[in-house]
Amino acid sequence: MSASISDYFLIPSARGGDCRPSFARNIPTRWRYQKLRFPIAAMAPKEVLCVDSKVKNLLDSIKWDEKGLVVAIAQNVDTGAVLMQGFANREALEATFSSHKATFYSRSRSSLWTKGGTSSNYINVLDIFLDCDRDSVIYLGKPDGPTCHTGSETCYYTSVFDILEDSQKNKERLALTTLYSLETIISERKQEFETEQNRKPSWTRKLMHDNELLCSKIREEAEELARTLLDDEDGSRSASEMGDLLYHAMVLLKLKDVRMEDVLEVLRKRFSQSGIEEKNCR
Template sequence: MKIDYKKYSDGLVPAIIQDANTSKVLMLGFMNEEAVNKTTELGKVTFFSRSKNRLWTKGEESGHFLEFVSLQVDCDNDTLLIKAIPHGPTCHTGADTCWNETNKPDHFLYHLESVIEQRKTGGDEKSYVRSLFAKGINKIAQKVGEEAVEVVIEAKDNNEDLFLNESADLLFHYLLLLNTKGYNLDRVLDVLKERHKPKP
């Protein structure tokens, strides 16, 4: 890997930091060769701070480190793409990213979670979501069980439309149950990711 540090008069190349899991761009920093070496050796993203005029490991004061995953160089060898796992918010303002974006994948399921949360406490008395929450966790858990049984029944037949619709119903009611328990998809995904880690 050849990085053209000499292309810039100060020997610093731009480094775009991207969340390795969500693909969200977290921040932009600058690195010299020493910063790149320290990043790979330490396993924590380290920049050259132009304001401090020294190497600076992100999170050295806040504890919000960027766990290094990989480094790529662009086609001109003068810009870096670093994939990392953030431990806490990335921006000094407390935001997830320096563009004040929420660091979650652009996935409809996350949007659906937010819709469920809004309707849970919304003013629409005809809302199906609100009515289920009003009946409590036992009713919601029962609905998950009913939908799971219907998915199994449809899986044994060959009606694609019915199977997919029952699967959607099951997923929707499972999101309701997670919300009722005070959890979300991220917590479940964390468990799956932990299971997926290679064992030493």
């Protein structure tokens, strides 16, 4: 019998090995686990029924529209990218609870569908959030690959402003938040660095040409950030120095072909396993 989410959430922290069901191993917020009280295996049948009734009560509390649907937004837990938006009925939400694969209700085909069922690019759902009205949900999860059927990372790759500027071009550009826009700018500089050696280099390309310069800048920016604390400088100085440090560190990451998403995945796994603190306390 495969474990359901309700199994995990009722299992206390066991020190020897990870006895959580697979879906629960990467959930980012550790404080939730710390609150767990008792293993479902040790529960009386009455208590198991109690869990089922909680799920039923929860589903009853959702404000399904006249077609029995809510909006379901799938979001990448590490980058924050909105991957896609569909609709969920009661069965789709129940299926997402139990399978941890983002599952929707197709209005055109009048049937359930699990994202990745055909492509294997599942969205592994780590948490589900309801909005204040309880008529909209976020599936917060980690995609196995590109979400869009076009092969794009997300379904949102068409900027209205790009179209208005030049409707013929229709160039794809993902809806990126600040950190990932910056990452894209750095990627573009790397391409220029690799293909147009003779052009007057931008600062980013200069850094990419000179590992010693880049590393000395990273050390320098780390020192400047530290000084804002030691010299009790204004918080706005800390924000500014952190921006400098982040930017220079991201240039290094690009040279190593490492994405910020990879870094955030490392942090998520560490923190859900009490990682950094554990490592540093040893």
